Amino acid sequence: MITEEQVLERIRRARERRPRIRDERITLAHGAGGKASQSLIESMFVEAFRNPALELLGDGAVLGVDGARLAFTTDSYVVSPLFFPGGDIGDLAVNGTVNDLAVTGARPLYLSAGFILEEGFPTADLHRIVTSMAEAAKAAGVEIVTGDTKVVGRGKADGCYINTAGVGVVEHTLSVARVRPGDTVMVSGPIAEHGVTVMLARGELDIEADLTSDTAPLHDLIATLLNAVPQTRMLRDATRGGVATVLNEMARTSNTAIVVDESAVPIRPQVNGACELLGMDPLYVACEGRFIAVVPAEDADTALAALQTHPKGQNAAVIATVQADPPGLVLARTAFGGTRVIDTLVGDPLPRIC
Amino acid sequence: MITEEQVLERIRRARERRPRIRDERITLAHGAGGKASQSLIESMFVEAFRNPALELLGDGAVLGVDGARLAFTTDSYVVSPLFFPGGDIGDLAVNGTVNDLAVTGARPLYLSAGFILEEGFPTADLHRIVTSMAEAAKAAGVEIVTGDTKVVGRGKADGCYINTAGVGVVEHTLSVARVRPGDTVMVSGPIAEHGVTVMLARGELDIEADLTSDTAPLHDLIATLLNAVPQTRMLRDATRGGVATVLNEMARTSNTAIVVDESAVPIRPQVNGACELLGMDPLYVACEGRFIAVVPAEDADTALAALQTHPKGQNAAVIATVQADPPGLVLARTAFGGTRVIDTLVGDPLPRIC
Structure with a gap:
């Protein structure tokens, strides 16, 4: 059994071997949350801005600020179209940052809002x-307490881009470094609804489906879980790159294997159907109101019961277990009894979904 | 003599009378920091997000967060060109947010960075x-501790936009509500250098001048001033809309008159010359490394001496005094002994300079 400190040390050493970015130009894949994003972040941003908070x-x-323990996060939103069934870029920008704070173990408090508007919007x-x-x-x-507006000329943006940053008070210590072989992995609800809804809302595909985005603030559902199971290891919202990307990041940084029971992953039939028509694997499609939780195996029943008592967690499910081997990989047990590797996302099959 | 509380009440009442936005579409002027920006912010953002921190x-x-007193701020940067003499969008984005924290009376600590990149950059x-x-x-x-990268397709951005948000610890209470008739107004250095430099860097005008942007972090110069004169009323960095816009906001919100001695405003000859050729009033041109300070008249000499001992404040100067009448207006005493109104910026003579 390795200690938490040893896991952190492994993460640091892995960072030393960080990949070089070889592309001469930025591609859509660099913004998709998968392999290219990871290499851009590690070779460019972590390298230049190097500090402990950023590296982990x-x-x-x-x-730590003036005696308080704060969480601080940011996200820019460039979703297209700006309005889609179940939400728009506005609630997406608020919920996304609220959720990034909440999965850090923080109570979300204050948001900033920066608008980049295109002339003529x-x-x-x-x-x-x-x-x-x-x-x-x-x-x-939460309160939106500070903001900024810039306007760029026609053709220099696409209507409206929004950045939100958020500040919260950390109330629970959650970290990928706490994940251990034997732990149980659950998802808070049916996956892939946001991404599929936004794709269909573009109207470029001749598919109609009764779908809405799952965009929602998760702070209250997370508080319910953390009250029931304070020893929860880590949380992560499954946005860009979907559940598969979150699990891959977890496996890689904690140096464990994650074995997914594919048939246990909750997916609504109409989402499954749309994904088949679109030729996409729902495991890689973004949610904006679902998170992955890792809990000790002995707390799994308590955690699942806590989630399912909450309106936003009624369809929560156990989807995977953490194993020691093969380290760094995500494996799926298929419905037919086989095993396949669920790799990190390559390319950008779903540009601008958040 | 009215109390600070009465000034705050006046500000609140003025907000009740906030203008409606009549434009059907966003124009470049809505991003310029002048009249249109003000009407957009007050009619749209303050109205919707209504909370005490935002209204003032x-x-x-x-x-107040978990016992700490924090400053929180955000700005998006869309400057064109991305690289210009004396700086680029990168240091501009860091210095701008550092300065927004510092003029709030805070020690800047942590920054976030959100990138929106155009495919092909x-x-x-x-x-x-x-x-x-x-x-x-x-x-x-400061440390850049959290970030985000989005990529949009070709023609949906202009290379690279950056949002930075910042968190700091408030160490001094500064507020426009503390401004009083009789106070002295100073500027920390020669004005208009950033805006003019960026305009010329576009190469659209056939003007050559030996100019560099004044982009710089001001936290150390501000600390020097606040150590020497802790009773400093307020600070504001003179960015979009320039010194004239800052003074107008001050006059309007504190309900005082600000009388500027135009001949005392420090401007380098080559900046003055370029402004004449460009047909612009340097009072409306952005700085990115200068601030306006308001201090009690009896502390003006101490404040000026403190600024001038610092390398970044060598050319600081007293430029105006605060009067009771006519409330809400900025007046200039011209070099010829006359008086003119320095109005709020209308339109956007300098798009995308930050």
Whole structure:
């Protein structure tokens, strides 16, 4: 059994071997959350900005400030279209940052909002987005306390991009370094709904389906889980790159194997159907209101029961277990009794879904 | 003599009378920091997000978090060109947020960085920008601890946009509500250098001048001033819209008159010359390394001496006094003994300079 400190040391050593970025130009894949994103982040940003908070980066940094323990996180939103069934770029930008704080173990408190608007963007659309942000902030119990607006000329943006950063108070210590062989992995609800909904909302494909985005603030569901199982190892929201990408990051940084029971992964039939038509594996499709939780095996029943009592966690399910070998890999037990490797996302099959 | 509380009440009441936004579409002027920006912010953002921190918004919000007193601020950077004499979008993005924290009375600590990249952007340029950010962060004593990267398709951005948000610990209480008739207004150095440099760097105008941007972190110069004169009323960095815009915001929110001695405003001859050729008033041109300070009249000599002992404040100067009447207006005493109104910026003569 290795100690938490040894895991951190392994992560540090792995970072020393970080990949070089070989591409001469940025591609859509660099923004997709998969292999190219990872190599860009590690070879460019971690290398240049090198500091402990960033090197162990999860969804947000945990910082000691003036005696307080804070979480700090940021995300830019470039989703297309701006409005889609179940949400828009406004509530997505609020919920996304609320969730990045919550999965860090923090109580979300304050958000900033930075707008980049394209000249000619309808003020009525901006009003709709801003109203949606205000409602999402209210629902999540956070305040948008500072902001900025820039306008660029026609053809230099795509209507409206939003950055939100967030600050919260850390109340629970969660970290990938706490994951251990034997742990149980669960997902808080049916996957892939956001990504599929946004793809279909573009109207480029002749597919109709009764789907809505799952965008939602998860702070309350997470609080319910952490109250029931304070010894929860780690949480991660399954956004860009989907559940498969989160599991791969977990396996790689904790140097464990994660073995997924594919038939246990909750997916609504219409999402499955749309993914088949789109030729996509739902495991790689983004959610915006679901998280992955890793808990000690002995707490799995308590954790699952806690999630399922909450309206947002009714369909939570155990989907995988953590093993010692083969380290760094995610494996799937298929419905037919076979095993396959679930690799890190390559390329960008779903550009601009958040 | 009215109390600070009465000034705050006046600000609140003025907000109740906030303007409606009448434009059907966003224009470049909405991003310029002047009249249109103000009406967009007040009618759209303050209205929707309504909370005390936002309503009294300076360059950043001051928040109580878990016993700590924090400043929190954000800015997006869309400057064109990305590289210009004296700096680039990278150090601009770090220095701008460091300065927004510092003028709030905070010691800057941590920054986030959110990138929106256009497909096809050269990775060598990104590397240059990221290196510049890392150097600027080091010079300002802050750490970039969390980040995000999005990529949009060709023609949906202009190379690279950066959002930085920042967190600091508030060490001094500064507020426009503390400004009083009789106070002295000073500027920390020669104005308009950043805006003019960026305009000329576009190469669209056939003007050559030996100019560099003034982009710089101001936290150390501000600390020097606040140590010497802790009773400093307020600080504001003179970015978008320049010194004239800062003074107008001050006059309006503190309900005082600000009387500027135009001949006392420090401007380098080559900046003055370029402004004449460009047909611009340097009072409206952005600085990225200068701030306005308001101090009690009896502390003006001490404040000026403190600024001038610091390498970044050698050319600091007293430029204006605060009067009771006419409330809300900025007036200039011209070199010829006359008086003119310095109005809020209308339109956007200098798009995308930060």
